[in-house]
Amino acid sequence: MPVTINIPSYLATFANGQRSVKVAASPANVSDALEALWKLHPALRDRVVDEQNQVRQHINVFVGDECIRFAQGLATTVPDGAEIMIVPAVSGG
């Protein structure tokens, strides 16, 4: 089953206005899922990950209810048909 990636409203601007993107292939982990997302919407990449391919400090990525920071990071397993959420963290000043 395809994986669904939900993205915040700011990023939807760079994904043809979509708040939810389905990735057809079955990615093994979050890294693969995001790579598939970048292929569909390349402008999302630099906004979510930095030059070292790390999720930016004030962005959280969840697989289901699990924040990948407290799992295996980008290597976190993505179950078939899972929902991934990219969420701006509480930050600013």
Place this chain on the structure above:
Amino acid sequence: MPSVQHVSPKKGDVLVLVGTMKGAFVLTADRGRKKWKVGGPYSIGSPVYAMAYDNRQGRHRLWWATQSFRWGTFLSSSDDFGKTATQPETYSVKFPAESGLTLKNIWQLNLPAGEPDTLYCGVEPSCLFVSRDAGQSWTPVEGMLNHPHRAQWQPGGGGLCLHTIVPHPANHNSMIIAMSTGGCYRTDDGGKTWKPRNVGVRVQFMPEKYPEFGQCVHKIARAAGKPERLYLQNHWGLYRSDDNGDTWKDIAKNVPSDFGFCMAGHPHDSETAYIVPIESDEYRCTPEGKLRVYRTRNGGGSWEPLSGGLPQKNALETVLRDSMSTDSMDPAGVYFGTRSGKVYGSHDEGKSWQLIQEGLPPVVCVKTGIVGDGAGASPQRRGGTEKGKKKPATKSAGKKSRRK
């Protein structure tokens, strides 16, 4: 969200670009510089530490750097003074993955005269980037990226940033930069190698008072018409160099404090420079609660306070390193912004001051420009896009900007 206002300056008008911790503003006035209009904010909610106006080769392009807490740091440009702006698909200023570095902020944009398609930016962590195609693509300057001192540079209070870029006006292979901390470095071979240029500049936060490098230089300004002369505001200390940075001479005489951040040179007079002394590196406010600009008109031989129109009671202000600039008019205009969100300007070289705008977020950048030919008209409106050149980008989410 605040409503965004736009300005439409005309040829010959003066621009004061104000970067704040919550967005960018564009202030504009006619040559008299008494009545100001305010455009912005642009990049609402994000710090904007670097701005520039490119009027070379008939452009009228604003550049600014957005440091989004969430989405990273990127450059935007606008050919209509902010009404529309580029939204880059991929960020143009990035460290190579193999460097192990990640971009935190862009602190400075510089547009060298005589090289109309060249732009430089100074970034955090300290590095210099260059664009040779009018800002479309950027690469790190290898000699700075791979500098053997890199591991020994330490961040100051604002981070490890390359915040000042001063090209030599007559020699395109020569440039001096400043970083905090690290000090001044100069290249004479187009960026291949960089040598520390801090002889005579003291430090008070290391056992060795005059190290080869490691100084916390806050700002350098090159003297107009005398390119080998530079002025320097240090983290404690005011200096002048008459040999393009090879050696520095202490010029801190009759100032209430030689600590400060900002420094600006006069646009026409090599003997004149401006500073705003700050009481100490712990207190970091204007001495005695008086907001005073200090000016030298004899190359740092002496300094005089300029306070006409500036508050002289309870003015606990701070003017940061990039928050002062002069325009190129005659008489020269001088401008500065405070951490309390006020922008002051003088249209008579500092004799009198006017509160141009208040209530802004903390000001971290003040730059100037004079609107050149073609102001207010896009290339299409001036007669269409030139054959063979790509259309200038307007607001184009997800589209890569391609324009010169």
